[in-house]
Amino acid sequence: MMLERDVVQQKGFRNLVDENGNIWGFQVCIRQKVYRGTWLSQFRFDHLAVDGVKYGPEDCTFTISGIEYTYAEMGKYDRVMWPIDEMCFIKVKKPGGLETGAHKVHVNYWEVRSYLPPESTARNKDQNEINPAMTSELIIV
């Protein structure tokens, strides 16, 4: 499977259905925006927003190389890497899912980088809010 260029990937964008056929949420896939992989414990996630509605870490799980993690669980895995050439599948709890049609999907995540000044990591959250690369228009069918 190949990555798309944009941070927020078009593939994987869909509603999620349980065994009884009920839509319980939706999925968004992202890639890394830096030149290296990320240790799971250095992954930071503020929120994902769809059409301005925010979903925080408690509303989401993160699946990397086949393993689904809560945000709190990721913070414990210092020697497991989100590889640079793989997507992270974000599953968002939202009963009923998203409506068919176009949606503006924004994701605000970053990675702690020990080799850069601590203050540069702290700026990531605000920079992501105004960085057009962190938002894409995607379509639910």
Add this chain to the structure above:
Amino acid sequence: MEKTLKPGIHRGVSTYCWYQELYWDMDLEDMFMHMQDIGAHGLEILADGIIKGYPNPTNDWLDKWFGLVEKYDIVPVEYGHWVESRMFPDRDYTTEEAFEMLVHDIKLASFMGFTCMRTKLGVIDGDLNPVPNWREFIKMALPYAEKYNVVMQPEVHSPTKLTSRMVQDYCEFIDKEQTKYFGFNIDFGVFQTKAFEDPERVGGRRRPMDPSKPEDIIPLLPYVHACHAKYYNMDENFDETTIPYVEVVNIMKEQGWNGWLLSEYEGPYKKVPGYSTTQVRRHHVMLKRLLGE
């Protein structure tokens, strides 16, 4: 590298040059073919982006690695890795944990044939001063570096100056330990004297930050095994427009330095397919000219 090559300055390339293409338009083998084309046999990898399954690759992947290295006459020179410090949400890595991470990379780098490592240390401030316990975990790792025969090299990178206290500390540590297995990589960005246009940056330009003088490198050369030959803009006359390459390389030649210049393109348009390749090839036309190849 000393075992197999004549003394002198050798050319290589870092995978960093193509990180915006390596997962879309090209793979490692494509990069190796470019290196063969341009006669730059030395390789720097960024371990976590290149080694599939890092930090625990499969034997199958390693077999493919050795096959490609042999096929394209690649010399694995520098293994780029990081010793993390700010690792957990609620606490930093201990000295022991940093040491364990470092030794794992020493073993893997050695197995893959690398002779040195770009050992990126955690920093504590905007001047890029390293974490206070760096001497401890480096000293603990020295016997492993010696056993596995790889040199650990932190990177001296802009805005750090070559005359800074930090660089003096590295030299004093090396002299005190009398080791050949710790040195540093000088990134040529420290010599940047001119700005360049970069539409991807705020303000559209990247300006120099208090550059070091080319001659500042002279007392440091005995500690340096490989440099990041950084460039931001190779023009169509095969000149780098922002860094005084002629002066720096001439000094290194005059001083009789032996080691690797690892080409590291860090200018704009890396996402434009082929742009980085043109920059790399222009860079090596220049390096060949400067080195008298």
